[in-house]
Amino acid sequence: MKKLIYSIALLSVVFGCKTPQSINKTTEDRTVVNLDLVNIKEDRVKVTVDPGKFTTSEVTFHLPKTVPGTYSIDNYGKFIDNFKAIDYLGAELLVVKTDDNSWKIENSANLDKITYLVNDTFDIDGEKGVFSPTGTNIDVNKNMLLNLHGFVGYFDELKEKPYQLIVNRPNDLFGSTSLKLSESVNLEKIPNSRKDIYLAQRYFDIVDNPIMYSKPDTTYVNVEGIKVLLSVYSPNKVHTAKSIKPQIETMIAAQKRFLGKIDNTANYLILLYLADPSKLDAKGFGALEHHTSTVVVLPETMPLETLNAAMKDVVSHEFFHILTPLNVHAEEIHYFNYNNPKMSQHLWMYEGVTEYFANLFQINQGLIDNQDFYKRVSSQIESSKNYNDSLSFTYMSKNVLDAPYKDEYYNVYQKGALIGMALDLRLRELSKGEMGILDLMKKLSEKYGKNKPFKDDQLIPTIVSLTYPEIQNFFDTYVIGSTPIPYDQFLAKVGITFATEETPTSYFLNGQVPYIDGDPENMELFFRKGISLNSFLTQLGVKNGDVIKEVNGTEYTIQNVYDLVMGSQSWNEGDDITMLLERNDEEIMLTGKITAPTTKKTTITEMDLPATDTRVKLRTAWLKN
Numbered sequence: 001m002k003k004l005i006y007s008i009a010l011l012s013v014v015f016g017c018k019t020p021q022s023i024n025k026t027t028e029d030r031t032v033v034n035l036d037l038v039n040i041k042e043d044r045v046k047v048t049v050d051p052g053k054f055t056t057s058e059v060t061f062h063l064p065k066t067v068p069g070t071y072s073i074d075n076y077g078k079f080i081d082n083f084k085a086i087d088y089l090g091a092e093l094l095v096v097k098t099d100d101n102s103w104k105i106e107n108s109a110n111l112d113k114i115t116y117l118v119n120d121t122f123d124i125d126g127e128k129g130v131f132s133p134t135g136t137n138i139d140v141n142k143n144m145l146l147n148l149h150g151f152v153g154y155f156d157e158l159k160e161k162p163y164q165l166i167v168n169r170p171n172d173l174f175g176s177t178s179l180k181l182s183e184s185v186n187l188e189k190i191p192n193s194r195k196d197i198y199l200a201q202r203y204f205d206i207v208d209n210p211i212m213y214s215k216p217d218t219t220y221v222n223v224e225g226i227k228v229l230l231s232v233y234s235p236n237k238v239h240t241a242k243s244i245k246p247q248i249e250t251m252i253a254a255q256k257r258f259l260g261k262i263d264n265t266a267n268y269l270i271l272l273y274l275a276d277p278s279k280l281d282a283k284g285f286g287a288l289e290h291h292t293s294t295v296v297v298l299p300e301t302m303p304l305e306t307l308n309a310a311m312k313d314v315v316s317h318e319f320f321h322i323l324t325p326l327n328v329h330a331e332e333i334h335y336f337n338y339n340n341p342k343m344s345q346h347l348w349m350y351e352g353v354t355e356y357f358a359n360l361f362q363i364n365q366g367l368i369d370n371q372d373f374y375k376r377v378s379s380q381i382e383s384s385k386n387y388n389d390s391l392s393f394t395y396m397s398k399n400v401l402d403a404p405y406k407d408e409y410y411n412v413y414q415k416g417a418l419i420g421m422a423l424d425l426r427l428r429e430l431s432k433g434e435m436g437i438l439d440l441m442k443k444l445s446e447k448y449g450k451n452k453p454f455k456d457d458q459l460i461p462t463i464v465s466l467t468y469p470e471i472q473n474f475f476d477t478y479v480i481g482s483t484p485i486p487y488d489q490f491l492a493k494v495g496i497t498f499a500t501e502e503t504p505t506s507y508f509l510n511g512q513v514p515y516i517d518g519d520p521e522n523m524e525l526f527f528r529k530g531i532s533l534n535s536f537l538t539q540l541g542v543k544n545g546d547v548i549k550e551v552n553g554t555e556y557t558i559q560n561v562y563d564l565v566m567g568s569q570s571w572n573e574g575d576d577i578t579m580l581l582e583r584n585d586e587e588i589m590l591t592g593k594i595t596a597p598t599t600k601k602t603t604i605t606e607m608d609l610p611a612t613d614t615r616v617k618l619r620t621a622w623l624k625n
């Protein structure tokens with residue numbers, strides 16, 4: 001998953017065992033699920049589930065509490081209304097809702113089917129905290145974004161059994177998905193409608209294959225032995241699949257060349273949903289990966305050049321997930337418990353190494369130059385300092401769903417990527433340039449693979465056995481241990497040095513990193529915790545965590561944050577400034593003068609060394625081999 005800061009991402013434009021009960025089913029039996037996209041009432045989709053015959057007195061049906069790749073608790077059962085269990089005579093059975101996501105059904109031997117209504121997340125204020133690329137959209141006769149974990153649930157006893165998904169949909173809405181379509185036929189007695197029938201081997205395959213129904217705007221990219229379908233929904237027709245295709249083509253080709261023979265993915269799907277910020281729509285921007293597809297949500301107002309840049313960074317990250325965790329992952333992920341999740345300790349690899357590759361391949365394939373790459377590394381170093389740099393990364397990862405560790409999650413894209421870089425440099429040093437982290441991932445892919453998970457505590461010993469004994473000390477010190485990584489020492493091995501200087505910044509943005517964020521539940525803006533504020537904010541008296549109520553007499557929330565950030569670009573030094581904030585449940589008024597904001601920035605530059613220097617040769621092996 002690649003998650004952009006909530007709402008503020010828009011500004012950068014201008015810039016995630018029950019014991020089986022005995023059941024009387026054969027391997028040919030399927031759980032049959034019907035989604036009715038034709039007869040939508042009050043913006044809710046009716047779902048019918050036929051599980052076959054049970055022989056037990058009670059069973060429990062679940063919607064997921066969380067799903068792989070999100071690293072957050074989302075409780076999709078909260079979007080379910082009017083849940084009913086129907087027996088073979090058409091009467092309702094007794095149902096007890098045991099938690100947000102679970103319904104216990106009594107007398108289940110007589111259960112014929114269950115029905116319920118699903119609300120989507122996009123048109124709910126704040127989306128109840130659900131990250132948009134993991135959410136759902138129901139826009140009648142226009143768009144249905146079906147992250148199926150928001151629509152389809154499971155019985156524990158049947159989770160590993162086949163599913164048949166039947167989608168009734170209008171004739172002019174076509175589904176884009178990696179899920180196997182077995183049949184599409186006209187619906188009897190309902191004109192201008194069709195029935196799409198999909199097959200899945202188990203519940204995981206339902207969750208792993210989102211579907212987007214919309215009027216078709218698609219294109220294929222065929223490069224380097226892979227066929228990529230790009231499906232775009234732009235409500236105001238601002239962007240099209242055709243306009244985005246050249247960037248996707250260039251990016252995927254470069255990624256495939258970078259990976260070499262490491263991957264055998266022949267088909268891939270990109271679902272791009274472009275949100276309209278002028279109405280109640282998706283607000284969380286980024287993407288969520290799946291084995292052969294990714295869901296991307298970005299603001300429709302992005303200019304094409306900026307959209308292409310965002311797609312390059314976000315989609316390349318998701319595509320590299322075909323390495324990890326999709327091909328290299330722990331048992332905690334392979335046998336994922338959707339309602340009592342056990343997290344793996346290796347987010348440094350799943351998200352960190354993936355993010356590192358999303359940057360490294362661009363310098364490796366000539367999409368950016370050396371200095372652009374160093375700027376990205378510098379930015380990650382600076383951003384990582386806003387988190388606890390003396391925290392065991394494996395311990396944080398194992399406990400990422402719980403406070404206080406969940407507040408450290410975003411660091412997986414910062415320090416996690418830097419762990420990948422430092423490990424890469426150490427491997428290059430030990431092998432005299434012959435082996436890097438991509439070579440390691442190739443070895444891990446060969447040893448494990450999509451259907452062979454590793455035991456969580458055995459990954460690091462395996463990595464050591466595949467590389468060098470000294471790598472154990474690297475992990476003990478910087479990943480399992482709590483020692484901050486001395487980046488200057490690692491980069492000096494490849495002839496790169498650090499310098500710190502005071503540089504200009506914006507009032508509310510440091511490049512593309514915002515000083516403020518928004519709470520989707522109450523629409524409030526606040527200054528982010530754990531981040532170094534610029535000189536202007538510090539001098540004015542702002543503290544991390546302060547909630548913004550008014551600036552110069554104007555009230556601000558998530559809904560008009562764009563006005564605040566854009567308006568600040570016209571501020572003049574020396575003018576008066578007032579800022580009404582809420583701090584520890586008390587309102588305070590800050591007053592002062594507007595000053596030019598600056599921040600300390602680490603710059604990374606290459607040493608002036610002869611081409612024959614071993615550090616230069618090692619740098620070439622690192623960036624270009």
